[in-house]
Amino acid sequence: MSIDKEDFKKILKEKGLKVTRQRLVVLEVLAENDTKHLTAEEIYERVKVENPDIGLATVYRTVQLLLELELIDRINLDDGYVRYEIGDMEKTKHHRHHHLICLKCGNVMAFQNDMLEALETGVQSALGFHVTDHEVKLYGFCKDCSEKEKKENQEVKI
Amino acid sequence: MSIDKEDFKKILKEKGLKVTRQRLVVLEVLAENDTKHLTAEEIYERVKVENPDIGLATVYRTVQLLLELELIDRINLDDGYVRYEIGDMEKTKHHRHHHLICLKCGNVMAFQNDMLEALETGVQSALGFHVTDHEVKLYGFCKDCSEKEKKENQEVKI
DNA sequence: GTCTTTGCAAATGATTTGCAATATA
DNA sequence: TATATTGCAAATCATTTGCAAAGAC
Numbered sequence: 001m002s003i004d005k006e007d008f009k010k011i012l013k014e015k016g017l018k019v020t021r022q023r024l025v026v027l028e029v030l031a032e033n034d035t036k037h038l039t040a041e042e043i044y045e046r047v048k049v050e051n052p053d054i055g056l057a058t059v060y061r062t063v064q065l066l067l068e069l070e071l072i073d074r075i076n077l078d079d080g081y082v083r084y085e086i087g088d089m090e091k092t093k094h095h096r097h098h099h100l101i102c103l104k105c106g107n108v109m110a111f112q113n114d115m116l117e118a119l120e121t122g123v124q125s126a127l128g129f130h131v132t133d134h135e136v137k138l139y140g141f142c143k144d145c146s147e148k149e150k151k152e153n154q155e156v157k158i
Numbered sequence: 159m160s161i162d163k164e165d166f167k168k169i170l171k172e173k174g175l176k177v178t179r180q181r182l183v184v185l186e187v188l189a190e191n192d193t194k195h196l197t198a199e200e201i202y203e204r205v206k207v208e209n210p211d212i213g214l215a216t217v218y219r220t221v222q223l224l225l226e227l228e229l230i231d232r233i234n235l236d237d238g239y240v241r242y243e244i245g246d247m248e249k250t251k252h253h254r255h256h257h258l259i260c261l262k263c264g265n266v267m268a269f270q271n272d273m274l275e276a277l278e279t280g281v282q283s284a285l286g287f288h289v290t291d292h293e294v295k296l297y298g299f300c301k302d303c304s305e306k307e308k309k310e311n312q313e314v315k316i
Numbered sequence: 317g318t319c320t321t322t323g324c325a326a327a328t329g330a331t332t333t334g335c336a337a338t339a340t341a
Numbered sequence: 342t343a344t345a346t347t348g349c350a351a352a353t354c355a356t357t358t359g360c361a362a363a364g365a366c
Contacts (some may be wrong), residue, residue, distance in 0.1 A: 017346095019340075020339075031360080039330095057333085058346080058347060074236075075163055080329080100269075100285070109285075109287070115280075122271070126304075127267075129258050129304075131296045132261070132298040133297040134294070136293070137292065138291075138292045139291040140282060140287055140288045175320080176319090176364080176366075178320090198356080212322085215324080
């Protein structure tokens with residue numbers, strides 16, 4: 001469950017920040033696309049549909065604000081764009097989910113896994129390094145692309 | 159064991175590429191700093207000491223070449239710079255090591271761990287996603303910084 | 317001598333910033 | 342009304358690229 005619009009308004013007010021149309025719309029776009037991983041430009045395009053007057057700089061500033069409020073997460077796929085996704089509230093905070101990135105179709109999927117806790121405990125006791133956050137990216141081929149590739153290879157062999 | 163200069167020359171020749179002073183020096187700097195994680199600018203500064211005529215663009219082009227030859231790895235710490243480190247030859251190829259990034263002193267340490275193989279197997283069987291590569295970054299506080307912080311907190315309490 | 321590589325300066329492109337105009341409280 | 346926010350255009354800054362000169366083979 002990602003954040004609710006009314007909760008967002010409340011958070012803004014508590015921090016002495018102003019509730020603006022632009023901030024609400026950016027959050028809404030992020031909430032509507034909770035499985036996608038949008039770049040600032042993509043958020044901008046979607047926001048512009050109903051709000052043609054908004055500026056790209058405002059999208060960047062809002063996204064920055066949402067990051068500071070820990071309402072969204074950022075992912076960097078090293079393709080030249082930073083992507084944003086709405087957070088899963090408290091659950092995400094110290095238990096960030098991981099990403100599967102398909103090298104063929106470019107799709108990004110999220111998944112949860114507890115296996116890293118053991119890794120973090122090991123790092124703590126072996127190296128004295130106190131882990132507070134982690135980022136895991138697994139690159140490869142998604143189910144669809146794996147199957148397509150297999151089929152193509154079979155056809156070649158015939 | 160990272161790559162040897164003579165092996166590098168051989169690889170270049172095999173690919174029909176030319177052995178230049180610049181390429182050798184960039185590789186040398188990377189080899190000398192195998193525990194550091196240098197940015198292109200940092201490589202440039204070190205290369206310039208003995209080779210004042212080299213251009214930054216050449217460093218970028220060489221680093222790109224070394225990546226394509228899979229002789230070095232890239233790390234992105236999301237601080238605006240891409241960093242490069244010399245690879246551990248074959249071992250690294252399908253068994254990339256992970257990074258511990260200290261949020262206080264900024265140090266980056268590498269470590270190896272086999273735990274992720276189980277994770278990859280799980281992802282394969284549960285989701286049909288075929289993993290070919292991964293990148294794991296653990297953020298937190300290194301041993302020194304953890305201890306310093308503890309000490310500071312004690313002093314405050316006195 | 318041919319083809320690749322280099323150095324320089326200019327271009328690129330995502331993100332940030334200064335500032336006057338505008339909206340919020 | 343006072344303060345925060347916005348939109349625009351210009352600035353920033355890491356990285357890339359065009360091109361003529363230099364280097365490798």
